[in-house]
Amino acid sequence: MRRMGALVVACAAAALAPWGAAAESTIRIGFPMPLSGPAAVYGVPVTKGAELAVADINAQGGVLGRKLELLERDSKANADEAVRLSRELILKNNADFLIGTLTSSEAPAVSTIAKENKIVFIAPTAKTIQLTGPANLHPYIFRLASNTDIEGRTGATLVARWKDVKRVATIAPDYAYGRDAVAAFIDFIKKARPDIEIVDQQWPKLGQSDFTPFINAQMGKRPDAVFCDVYGGDFVTLAKQAGPLGYFKAINYRLADGGEVGSVDEARALGADYPFGLWSDAYDPVVWSGDEPPEHKAFVEHLRAFTKDPYGSGWAIMGYSAVEALAAGMKKAGSTDSDKVSKALLGLTFDTPVGKRTFNTATHETDSGEFWGEMVKDEHYPFAIMKEPKYLAQGPLTN
């Protein structure tokens, strides 16, 4: 149905287009993304966001007089599969650009293909610092999300504000993402608050079905705050098991989760079982209590109508903004040639529903910070919402 929807939009757009434009071929964006398996929980909303951006841009006549076409492929969150699809997209489907991959395992692998074929590749959500590290950086790779360093440091900034906290524990999934973010957290908190002691570290695997032993072990060390990087379905599981064990109460809800569990996705899944009072971040909290930027309000309404979902997802904004960034790059370059677009993207400032973002000329990453807030009950919603999302800018937190 998703493909059908995109097809209908594309056909309708083609029918409406003036003759000259219709004769031109489309600008093809290869889009490998997990659409099945556990990662599809996020791969699907990121894809929806990208579809929305493509539909919006095409409705306004496309870019440089040409329509955009999204070539969606299911990467299954598997690096090998993502690489194979990316090759195929470039060589067989003549993709002009690549946007996509969800995880920190796929993105660096696809990045090598982009380098090999000299094709601009924008990774919307992969956070590992390795992706744009000095060893792996090349002219064609760009990253939209903040990296694991920023995630760990923004988390540390929050925890450092809890003045009476002395004993801090961490719990994060046992792979690059969790390890890197926790390392950044510890590095930063030790500088910010030398009086804080790290009393425990737990490393459950990704997809852990039972957190009870990890939670009991952590509670045994009596931390008074926790930095957590467990996310998605795993966070739902953790919250449901830790709540009845008295975990959140024991730390007085002083838990900062850097895994985007402050978005409406996890909040909806947990409903009244959400550990109200903890702090988390989100790419987009979606439900915005407090001063909501008008662009964000318009975007979310648009997204809800487009996806026919009453609430939307915090991940759609990443697919949406990645396409918008690429379109802005093409406009600035006045070309769809990857060499020209990659130069145009450096230092480019583009609009997103949550404010302007700029690609750093040295790191190829955006200056994106993170939205953090306390997750609270609200009478208007049957789930937790982020109280007055605060934007922690990257500025003071970069190296």
Add this chain to the structure above:
Amino acid sequence: MPASFLFGQFLGGLTTAMFLFLIASGLSLVFGVMRVLNFAHGSFYMLGAYLAWQVVQWLTSSGYGFWIAVVAAAAGVAILGGVIERLLFRHLYGREELYQLLFTYALVLILGDAAKAIWGTQQLSVSRPAILAGGVEVFHTVLPFYNLFIMALGPAVAVGVWLVLTRSTAGRLVRAAALDREMLAVLGANVGVIYTGMFVASSFLAGLSGALVTPIQSIVPGMDVEIIVEAFIVVVIGGLGSFWGTFWGSVLYGQVLSFGILIFPSFSLFSVFALMAVILIIRPWGLFGRPVR
């Protein structure tokens, strides 16, 4: 290290163990009797979880909603299991294990996609039933009632299945089928019905455990594959085909995971895989299994 801490860790391991046993018991039964390695057992478990969520949505106003959902989910999965056995599985008996594995793996993919088509990719969740929402403090460790319930249910299911297998006529036939199905057929027993019955029972246990896990876990695509690996580990540790082996295998798995975290906090997976490797080297047929001739 305070004793209460070790006690809490022990209980945590026991909770893990009993959940795992509920899931692995059906897998163990089908292998023990039918010699089929059902890779799709985890998919039945996943369907149990999704069905339970669905029924809870329909019955939101009812106080017994959760329990009705558990029974309905287990029954629904049992029926599905019966249909799959009748139509598809029975062509595989006696074939090489490779064919069975390929076929059950195909089922995993089909059922996984079916669940995605019906329920989407969004993670889902079910709240604890109100009656078991609280907990009790024992020896400075909070013990949620729901965990206690599962800790009691695991051994109850184990003893129940064991009684049926050893004390009833049906159980005798099942054990006979496990030993020599041709001879049993010659003696006039309907082996086909016995096999279907076993598969239905195994699917029921899968659906039941899937439904019971919903209050403490998220329901997500991929939970099927995630759990089948752990279930296989405990079945292998205990000894393929040995029902009590699976029970004690689960207990051992839970405790090794629980205390392994204390000893090697950076390698939570290491301890259970090390356990499996050691057991497979010393006793390749598992703790309670018998060496294959």
